[in-house]
Amino acid sequence: xxxxxxxxxxxxxxxxxxxxxxxxxxxxxxxxxxxxxxxxxxxxxxxxxxxxxxxxxxxxxxxxxxxxxxxxxxxxxxxxxxxxxxxxxxxxxxxxxxxxxxxxxxxxxxxxxxxxxxxxxxxxxxxxxxxxxxxxxxxxxxxxxxxxxxxxxxxxxxxxxxxxxxxxxxxxxxxxxxxxxxxxxxxxxxxxxxxxxxxxxxxxxxxxxxxxxxxxxxxxxxxxxxxxxxxxxxxxxxxxxxxxxxxxxxxxxxxxxxxxxxxxxxxxxxxxxxxxxxxxxxxxxxxxxxxxxxxxxxxxxxxxxxxxxxxxxxxxxxxxxxxxxxxxxxxxxxxxxxxxxxxxxxxxxxxxxxxxxxxxxxxxxxxxxxxxxxxxxxxxxxxxxxxxxxxxxxxxxxxxxxxxxxxxxxxxxxxxxxxxxxxxxxxxxxxxxxxxxxxxxxxxxxxxxxxxxxxxxxxxxxxxxxxxxxxxxxxxxxxxxxxxxxxxx
Numbered sequence: 001x002x003x004x005x006x007x008x009x010x011x012x013x014x015x016x017x018x019x020x021x022x023x024x025x026x027x028x029x030x031x032x033x034x035x036x037x038x039x040x041x042x043x044x045x046x047x048x049x050x051x052x053x054x055x056x057x058x059x060x061x062x063x064x065x066x067x068x069x070x071x072x073x074x075x076x077x078x079x080x081x082x083x084x085x086x087x088x089x090x091x092x093x094x095x096x097x098x099x100x101x102x103x104x105x106x107x108x109x110x111x112x113x114x115x116x117x118x119x120x121x122x123x124x125x126x127x128x129x130x131x132x133x134x135x136x137x138x139x140x141x142x143x144x145x146x147x148x149x150x151x152x153x154x155x156x157x158x159x160x161x162x163x164x165x166x167x168x169x170x171x172x173x174x175x176x177x178x179x180x181x182x183x184x185x186x187x188x189x190x191x192x193x194x195x196x197x198x199x200x201x202x203x204x205x206x207x208x209x210x211x212x213x214x215x216x217x218x219x220x221x222x223x224x225x226x227x228x229x230x231x232x233x234x235x236x237x238x239x240x241x242x243x244x245x246x247x248x249x250x251x252x253x254x255x256x257x258x259x260x261x262x263x264x265x266x267x268x269x270x271x272x273x274x275x276x277x278x279x280x281x282x283x284x285x286x287x288x289x290x291x292x293x294x295x296x297x298x299x300x301x302x303x304x305x306x307x308x309x310x311x312x313x314x315x316x317x318x319x320x321x322x323x324x325x326x327x328x329x330x331x332x333x334x335x336x337x338x339x340x341x342x343x344x345x346x347x348x349x350x351x352x353x354x355x356x357x358x359x360x361x362x363x364x365x366x367x368x369x370x371x372x373x374x375x376x377x378x379x380x381x382x383x384x385x386x387x388x389x390x391x392x393x394x395x396x397x398x399x400x401x402x403x404x405x406x407x408x409x410x411x412x413x414x415x416x417x418x419x420x421x422x423x424x425x426x427x428x429x430x431x432x433x434x435x436x437x438x439x440x441x442x443x444x445x446x447x448x449x450x451x452x453x454x455x456x457x458x459x460x461x462x463x464x465x466x467x468x469x470x471x472x473x474x475x476x477x478x479x480x481x482x483x484x485x486x487x488x489x
Contacts, residue, residue, distance in 0.1 A: 044485060047480050058076045061461040070461075077371070088359065090362065090395065092320060120270055123187060124341060128317075138315070146273075151281060157270055158267055158268075159291055164296070166351045178261055183262050188290075190265070194260060198211050198256065222247050230256060232246070296350075324339075333380075363395065368394055372390065381441070390462075396460045400460070413435070414434070451482065453485070463478045
């Protein structure tokens with residue numbers, strides 16, 4: 001009997017000691033993962049901590065009125081990757097609403113005969129197409145116009161002088177240049193400045209078949225082996241038109257398709273036009289050439305004087321809103337950069353810097369301090385870009401109150417439904433209830449936008465993971481954190 005009383009007393013004393021210890025600990029600072037307050041719902045910091053050492057997190061979640069629910073390193077400066085496109089597209093819609101936008105209606109390519117040359121002039125439209133079966137904004141329309149005028153031309157010239165020649169933005173990794181992610185930027189573009197190439201397995205011990213559209217010469221060093229494995233790679237020196245293919249492909253492997261970048265978009269567009277002219281019976285007696293306008297320090301945004309003589313035909317591009325949707329849904333780098341350069345035409349500064357001047361003016365109107373956002377490109381391929389989570393959330397809050405805010409939101413990928421979020425959040429409570437721009441670069445992941453919480457309340461968020469170690473699935477961790485926040489609000 002006494003033994004039981006002693007045991008019960010010891011249990012009571014132990015409980016009292018635990019309560020006293022908890023009270024003392026509550027007075028001392030706790031680690032981020034456990035400290036109550038600005039981190040918000042319990043467990044969010046713990047979820048992020050699962051990334052382990054090395055990953056640097058930034059997260060802000062707020063309601064539509066601006067009240068912050070979560071703030072982890074809110075003023076930290078993070079590489080935003082393709083979150084940058086949110087700023088570019090917001091600036092484009094903002095400027096268009098003010099009558100100083102990128103004016104995509106004026107960006108269609110045109111063709112004329114200058115002396116005996118066929119001159120194809122680009123004006124910043126990102127969406128001209130040379131594809132078979134093209135329906136709108138087709139290079140074939142311009143080829144038809146030349147064929148109706150003459151049966152012979154001398155040179156076919158791609159004119160990209162509207163923008164200064166700045167084909168790659170500062171801070172973009174050079175190893176992206178051969179790929180579609182790093183294709184060059186110019187006022188004259190066709191088919192996204194990309195070339196498709198296919199690799200089909202051959203006989204075991206022999207090279208596979210590599211095919212493209214003829215613009216690149218193929219240096220095929222690859223080998224077909226037994227099985228269905230694949231370790232192919234391609235490379236191309238900047239400025240070179242020789243594609244080097246290496247590695248192996250299994251004889252039982254399905255064909256591999258690559259999307260290749262183009263270094264001289266004006267030349268590539270002129271090359272495509274020359275082929276169309278020949279197919280229409282127009283003789284090309286000269287060569288295919290391109291021309292650009294050098295980037296000069298301190299140069300204003302004024303483009304060169306328009307060429308003498310009316311064009312034979314001019315294409316009508318898609319409206320800005322359509323292009324904005326492609327930029328954000330598909331994370332289209334080239335389109336974002338060209339919209340930024342169209343903005344520069346109305347900013348008083350040339351090239352990329354002129355576009356950034358327009359972004360900066362928008363941020364100033366939104367009340368975003370300079371430390372909150374600093375950019376070097378329009379697509380997010382630059383590792384020089386920096387964004388603070390709080391700055392991004394405040395921009396999104398401000399944008400939502402603008403006349404064009406609904407159009408910006410509608411351009412964002414929808415979780416579990418479309419764009420770059422088509423597979424993320426599928427089958428979760430946020431499927432169809434999160435609208436956000438993704439971002440991915442080496443050791444960098446980002447997501448920012450809007451979500452509908454369990455309560456039905458709309459929340460605005462920005463989450464960044466930088467310096468992510470190899471093997472850490474930061475996107476899965478950030479998605480779990482957002483699901484926990486949505487469930488708790």
